[in-house]
Amino acid sequence: MSESLPVPDVARRISARLAARYAGMVGPETVQAVVDDSYRRLAATATITQFLPSLTARFAADRLAAIARAEGVASAATPSVLFVCVENSGRSQLAGAILRALAGDRVTVMTAGSEPGAGIASGVAEVLDEVGIPVLAEYPKPLTDDLVRGADHVITMGCGDACPVLPGRRYEDWAIADPVPGGIEGMRAARDAITARVEGLLAQLRTGSVA
Amino acid sequence: MSESLPVPDVARRISARLAARYAGMVGPETVQAVVDDSYRRLAATATITQFLPSLTARFAADRLAAIARAEGVASAATPSVLFVCVENSGRSQLAGAILRALAGDRVTVMTAGSEPGAGIASGVAEVLDEVGIPVLAEYPKPLTDDLVRGADHVITMGCGDACPVLPGRRYEDWAIADPVPGGIEGMRAARDAITARVEGLLAQLRTGSVA
Numbered sequence: 001m002s003e004s005l006p007v008p009d010v011a012r013r014i015s016a017r018l019a020a021r022y023a024g025m026v027g028p029e030t031v032q033a034v035v036d037d038s039y040r041r042l043a044a045t046a047t048i049t050q051f052l053p054s055l056t057a058r059f060a061a062d063r064l065a066a067i068a069r070a071e072g073v074a075s076a077a078t079p080s081v082l083f084v085c086v087e088n089s090g091r092s093q094l095a096g097a098i099l100r101a102l103a104g105d106r107v108t109v110m111t112a113g114s115e116p117g118a119g120i121a122s123g124v125a126e127v128l129d130e131v132g133i134p135v136l137a138e139y140p141k142p143l144t145d146d147l148v149r150g151a152d153h154v155i156t157m158g159c160g161d162a163c164p165v166l167p168g169r170r171y172e173d174w175a176i177a178d179p180v181p182g183g184i185e186g187m188r189a190a191r192d193a194i195t196a197r198v199e200g201l202l203a204q205l206r207t208g209s210v211a
Numbered sequence: 212m213s214e215s216l217p218v219p220d221v222a223r224r225i226s227a228r229l230a231a232r233y234a235g236m237v238g239p240e241t242v243q244a245v246v247d248d249s250y251r252r253l254a255a256t257a258t259i260t261q262f263l264p265s266l267t268a269r270f271a272a273d274r275l276a277a278i279a280r281a282e283g284v285a286s287a288a289t290p291s292v293l294f295v296c297v298e299n300s301g302r303s304q305l306a307g308a309i310l311r312a313l314a315g316d317r318v319t320v321m322t323a324g325s326e327p328g329a330g331i332a333s334g335v336a337e338v339l340d341e342v343g344i345p346v347l348a349e350y351p352k353p354l355t356d357d358l359v360r361g362a363d364h365v366i367t368m369g370c371g372d373a374c375p376v377l378p379g380r381r382y383e384d385w386a387i388a389d390p391v392p393g394g395i396e397g398m399r400a401a402r403d404a405i406t407a408r409v410e411g412l413l414a415q416l417r418t419g420s421v422a
Contacts, residue, residue: 014343021315051336054345057312065315101268104232104276125262132225134265137348 005040010053014060022064025073034067034146035060041142045116059141062110066150069108079205080108082151084163088113088140090121091157091176094128094191098198101133107205110147114162116140121180123187131191155201216251221264225271233275236284245278245357246271252353256327270352273321277361280319290416291319293362295374299324299351301332302368302387305339305402309409312344318416321358325373327351332391334398342402366412 015035019028026034038060042052068074081099083092088111096111103109117140125135148154148166156163157176165171174197179190226246230239237245249271253263279285292310294303299322307322314320328351336346359365359377367374368387376382385408390401 010341010343017312017343021313021317051340051345053343054336054340057343058345058347061315101228102232104272106232125265129262129265130221132221132228132264132268134262134269134348136269137345 005043007036007039008053011035011039011056014053014057018057018060018064021061022068025068025071026064030067031060031064034063037144038063041144045118045140045142055139055141063144063146063150065108066110066146068150070146070149078106078108079152080110080150081153081155081201081205082110082112082147083155083157084112084114084143084159085157086114086159086162086178087117087121088142089117089119090124090179090187091190091194093120093124093135093138094179094187094194095155095157095174095198096138097124097128097133097135098191098195099202102198102202103205107202110151111138111141112143112147113140114143114159116142121187123179123184127184127187127191130188131195153201216254218247218250219264222246222250222267225264225268229268229271229275232272233279236279236282237275241278242271242275245274248355249274252355256329256351256353266350266352269350274355274357274361276319277321277357279361281357281360289317289319290363291321291361292364292366292412293321293323293358294366294368295323295325295354295370296368297325297370297373297389298328298332299353300328300330301335301390301398302401302405304331304335304346304349305390305398305405306366306368306385306409307349308335308339308344308346309402309406310413311347313409313413314416318413321362322349322352323354323358324351325354325370327353332398334390334395338395338398338402341399342406364412 083095085092092111179186294306296303303322390397
């Protein structure tokens with residue numbers, strides 16, 4: 001993490017906007033620090049060159065929402081789930097899209113990668129579209145402590161020891177192999193295996209057995 | 212609207228998923244009718260060929276959320292705003308993205324077009340990125356009565372008489388010319404003019420003067 005990487009002027013506009021949105025929940029200094037850190041982390045992956053400011057705004061907004069939840073200043077009426085895999089390009093994106101499609105706004109969904117990849121894996125959008133599930137404008141993003149702190153449930157897939165463990169969080173590891181080497185068939189198999197697990201998770205969330 | 216256009220099998224999966232999400236709010240027959248109609252309307256534009264099932268799922272979900280709000284069975288704690296322009300590719304997309312960036316989840320934002328275009332207008336993502344605002348995965352979609360009924364505020368830009376007027380809704384027409392002929396400079400000017408108006412709207416929503 002290079003703290004010396006210069007942050008462009010547009011980051012100040014993003015900070016001002018997010019500070020207004022999170023007024024009374026997260027202080028403006030924290031907002032600016034999260035925005036700057038988000039920019040530097042995304043820039044450091046070096047694979048995202050277009051739309052870096054707007055991706056920074058999205059990533060920072062997700063982190064600030066997680067911080068507000070963790071500090072108890074935002075509504076925690078809906079359970080929050082963080083899916084983590086290695087690149088945040090395949091498995092965690094499948095799981096996030098499937099849970100969003102099943103739960104709508106009844107669950108807060110976050111995704112991250114221990115070593116974020118260059119983009120969404122080939123075939124993810126296609127195999128989800130086959131079952132009528134949108135992926136929206138997702139992008140690989142790094143795993144940060146604030147996302148973990150803001151999650152009631154952390155579900156890991158293949159990232160081993162890279163995921164930080166914090167007291168009080170509920171952790172689960174799903175044994176889903178990296179689907180990328182299996183091509184489109186591997187992606188379909190991962191989609192179906194993850195769907196079954198997400199349905200089980202959602203049923204548990206509904207009965208409150210893991211809430 | 213061709214009611215005879217066949218709807219693919221994946222629409223049944225989308226309906227089942229959305230019926231579960233809206234259980235107790237919107238009946239399964241209505242869910243299926245909205246999903247089928249959403250598919251047919253998007254297919255009829257003939258410009259969206261890829262990812263039609265997942266776009267159907269998104270469009271139908273937005274309409275069902277609007278129906279649930281209009282019928283008072285979903286939380287109406289946050290005000291909802293519908294932006295309408297002609298193609299849902301330029302002005303209404305700018306306004307929607309800007310309001311989402313400023314308000315976060317404190318406002319429900321919808322957009323539609325009286326004659327949906329083929330895609331998001333060139334330059335929209337670029338001029339928003341210049342100020343650090345994401346557009347997410349937006350797409351032109353038709354104006355439907357259910358979206359209007361589910362909106363507390365309907366803001367039109369250039370669509371003339373094509374926008375249905377319903378009793379009880381608050382309407383406002385913003386005089387913003389089509390930015391597309393002006394190229395990237397026209398898009399920047401529209402962005403700034405719309406930003407000023409959205410900030411005014413948001414200030415009014417906050418004080419409750421138009422809520």
